[in-house]
Amino acid sequence: MSVLVYIEHADGKVKKTSLEAVSFASALAAQTGEGEVVAIALGTVDSPELASVGKAGASKVLHADDVRLNDGVIQAHASAVAQAFASVGAKTLVLAKSSLGDAVAARLAIKLSAGMVSNVVELPKTSGGYLVKRSIYTGKAFAESEITTENKILAVKKNAVDLKTDGAGASVEKLSVALSDSDFASKITSTERATGEVLLPEADIVVSGGRGMKGPENWGMIEDLARVLGAATGCSKPVSDIGWRPHHEHVGQTGVKVAPSLYIAIGISGAIQHLAGVNSSKCIVVINKDPEAPFFKAADYGIVGDAFEVVPKLTEALKAEL
């Protein structure tokens, strides 16, 4: 018996959120006695990179290196993971929440007759029943869901467990999966992806700007601050609606939900719909010239002041310190 983890990779590297999912699975297996943790990786990626997944707690990585799986074709990924699940005799599948992971896991819930819980924030309670704590109402509350099926799928939210780094190396085994044409009925024709930047949903620090930044020409200071911190940049909804910033940077109720250690909001009023996307942050800093801005109520630290004055100073102060 083992716990299976669906891991994703980009630019030749296993995603950090996937390593968190492996860490989660490793703690889960220790708790439930489900044996070893096996990861499944799809598409082209180097074996040494896969072996490093062992540090997060996997003892084995199955690698279905079919080139057709390089694209995240949802149905094909679901078929491949279902075969891996059967081949290791797993009862539990763990994955990190992501654009592809969510879409694949929902299909797997039916394929595997598995009760699924998404946005899992901590290890389940497994003594008598199987109770999973999840974030709901876009971070404003938690629910405990009881999974009643034998097979289970847990889609883990960022920061649900600490990243494990002291595991041994994992063995990497090829897995050949049978895929049919119908698995590839949809075609990915092209992909646009910001490269070389820290990706917002996975970032540990996020610097966001709102309408208070006045215009896209002023984003240089947001980017400078982000660069010093190794942070991703985000924005409020009106900012992406007007086209000052790309849509994938829009944070909030209807945008990306982030869960960084540090969220810095600059010139954002803190409307409840924006807060819904950031309330899982460990620490929130607000810079706003209006002392009455609602964001201050949700902040840990704040500076009342003009962003155009404060942000460059903060960047300099950080440069001096870091």
Add this chain to the structure above:
Amino acid sequence: MKILVCITHVPDTTSKIQFTADNTKFDTTGVQFIIGPYDDYALARAVELRDQTGGTLTALNVGEAETEPTLRKSLAIGADDAIRINSFPKDSFFVAKQIAHYAKEGGYDLILMGRESIDFNGGMVHGMVGELLGMPSFSPVMKLEVEGSTVKMAREIEGGKEYLEAQLPLIAGCQEPIAEWKIPNMRGIMSARTKPLKVVEPVSQETQAEATRFQLPPAKGAVKLVDKDNVSELVKLLKNEAKVL
């Protein structure tokens, strides 16, 4: 083309989230309910596609009688008829089973819904319905064009988007900027009163992961303000107190 749009009935985004005293149910006192914002995008796009290609647009909700005003609003925005599956939506699997059954019966070419509901944020129903019906499913879809039987889509991925092509029938979980939210006009509101709204019973009671208890996060402490002329103080606090640098 026959289009089905699945609608959730959820608390307005400004609602104070509270639970009943025993923490087993959402407390609806004073809460205004709306069409889920993502479903509202799906509905808006569905209305455009129906107008563009002809055909019909059905709105569906799994919910008890109190969700009818939300379904009527979908009719006012432009759906031709509505189906309410008469049950509390117990979990994603339960909801997906109902939708799959009635979607199959209706023979829809395109099934749209929001990428996720804003109450439980599961984001699973579209994929489950897709797998139950053997149709491809895509989410989160931010652009969707129909050309004959080919559907061209853009799906949001971390840090960008992916362009896809697939054939009808299919299912998409939608998000902005797929279309602009539509506000019902007077004529829409008037006609919605007489458009057909069919109530049907659930086809299965099976659940897999029902929420049994709820909890609010601990209250946030007061903000610590730092003087704007002393930003290095903030750096120190982030480093030594919050320990996030």
